[in-house]
Amino acid sequence: MLTSIKTNEFAGSESKKLAMMYFRVAIILFGAQLLMGLIAAIQFLAPNFLFEVFDFSVARMVHINALVVWMLYAMIGSVYYLLPDEAGVETVGIGLGKLAFWVLTAAVAVVVLVYIFIQVGPGKESTIWLINEGREYIEAPRWADIGIVVVVLIFYWNVFATYMKGQKTGILTVLVADLLALAGLYLAGMFFTDNISMDQYWWWWVIHLWVEATWEVFVGALAAYGLVKIINAKREIVEMWLWIEVLMLFGSGILGLGHHYFWIGTPEYWWEIGALFSALEPVPLVAMFVHVLYDWGKEQGIAKAEGKPGSVMKNGPAMAWIVTNAFGNFLGAGIWGFFHTLPQVNIYTHGTQFTAAHGHLAFFGAYATILIGMMYLGVQGAYGIERMKATFKSKMAIFLITFGVIGMTIALTIAGYEQVLVERAELGAGWNAFFVAQDLPWYVQAQIWRTIMGVVTFVGFIYLVWDLLTIGKKEAKAAA
Amino acid sequence: MFEQFTDVVPSFFGYLNQGPLTLTIFLHTVIILPMIWIYFDEKKKLKNGK
């Protein structure tokens, strides 16, 4: 993967090379994310670990920011990768795209260094502008926000102009509309208010309308592209599914936003809106799951009937990650989300480890998986090989990472259950109730298991990087 | 039959919120009904068209 830039493959597409640059930063940030998560997890068990040196708040902030940023990098990379294929023309503004890449990467580096070394500032506007904004997931200081907006505008212009110039496939049409909404939503998180209810109201516009609306549609489009590319699925069918997914995802996800407006000072009518719309959110996730497996089975069946032996799959690891995505999205977002989406349940589970369990499985299942799949497609393209099979390392990576994250999720679900029943139901919340629940042996054991499973995840990550660096090399040499 | 909303501040949506799921069922219906029209419109087009 690292050498690919020198091999000058991709049939000369600069857009795909740019995509690889984004993928490379993404994978590094993914590693940083996991390390920070491990530090934070250890602090749950040994609170003196790095106390007043590198506190939980810092580790956690970097953990979730690295998460969001690596995913955005991988998303931008994926778009640059598929753009020339879909549009049938090269991306128009590659030079500008490269410049934007370096500006963004420099900004991310500065922001992370400031997070790590300066951490907090005085209670002044300057802190929000220069150090950190203190709002979960979108902590980036205001100067960086503005920089991000500029970079995203450049990216969007590139996509839009290429779309206008080239072929307007259904996949691209969905992407172009979706990316505009995705980018625009970021603006909702860029202001300060003294009113905490107002603050949270708009904060959720960014977080929820990203992960449960615009990002999901993005994933639908990626999966559609992946299926066409990897198993030669029929475009008309894939695109019909895509529109059905858009209908159901936006139809449930936009007003499903209400499930975050139960307790933040907003009116009671949100109970009903949030409950029923978000309860329908799992439906499209089931549909996506069925769609992926169905198409795979169908294409394999057709190949068999035509007497072509072997698998229809052109990229084993990418397909494995896309199938994991279909499962993970349904489990993490659909099932774990539904668990706590009704106000009758959420009043007890709101803000407990239960939420963290859902957050992990959903982000991993719905996004990490398919973005890793796109990286494998990238590697295949970089070496220009017809068929890429999974190696032992690919299998270890997908097994250990998935097993680790599911293990963490189960542990956190148990911890959350304990917390809900003891802290919230039995003791009625509050300072004392919180710490009583945190000290319960079953809760502590769950935290231990979470940490162990975190290490498993990290070992899987090492396999993943190793695999991405080495897979396809032999085939590329053989072909040359 | 119609209750005062239980909420603090009166509002249009507060009035529609009359107990078990009235508000949300109303909104779902308003969203889905026009799809029936789209359905028949498409059917007509398919018949007339190719």
Next chain:
Amino acid sequence: MANENEKLSVWTSISFWRRSAAWVTGFAVILLIWLTFNTMGQISMGTDADLKKAAQEHRVVSRVPGPTVINYHIDYKMSKKRGHEVPVIGAKEPFFGKEWSEKEAAALLHLGKLTSQAKNCMNCHTLLGNGAYYAPDLTKAWLDPAWQKGGPMQAMTNTNTTEEAMAKFLQNPSQYPTHARMMPNLGITEEEAKGLVAFLKHMSSIDTNGFPRNFSKTVEQFKTGGTNAH
């Protein structure tokens, strides 16, 4: 024949799904914008006059009271009508020994909210239930029995009021530990600490539709002597 039928089915027509997707998305967005306007009206901060009315009627008249709520006693009580606990505005009480004018209260709350972000409170605690799960929820922290008269925090910090106990703790949290998991020293100044306490008191007066539920149980349990503070 089969081909003919297939063409006639609307269910497999891309154009049907595309139009439906456009309609549903567009309409959901319009509804959300409308709901947002309605909600904005309800969660804008109330006025000083609202608060006077609330104090007379012993209830909350705006969902998010104005900054001068720091001049009033705040309680969190079961409402039969709504089926959950709601904040109740009571009589006036001094805050850091004085009554704050509208302007002063607004400035203090501003400082507090800003400090809460500058110090990254949300990456250990939850505010209104959102944030991190490493430290207690702060939504109703102001009302928590641990900080009230007779509670461990006033004794530990050698103070006589909730606000003083909180302010002193915030400036030197690791000096007043309640658990092996301590809050780190974040370099919070005396002024910033006062602002933060105002922010917490204000937050406790927001009508959160009964979250956290059963909070009063904590109060009862505390009264019977159950406490975790060592």
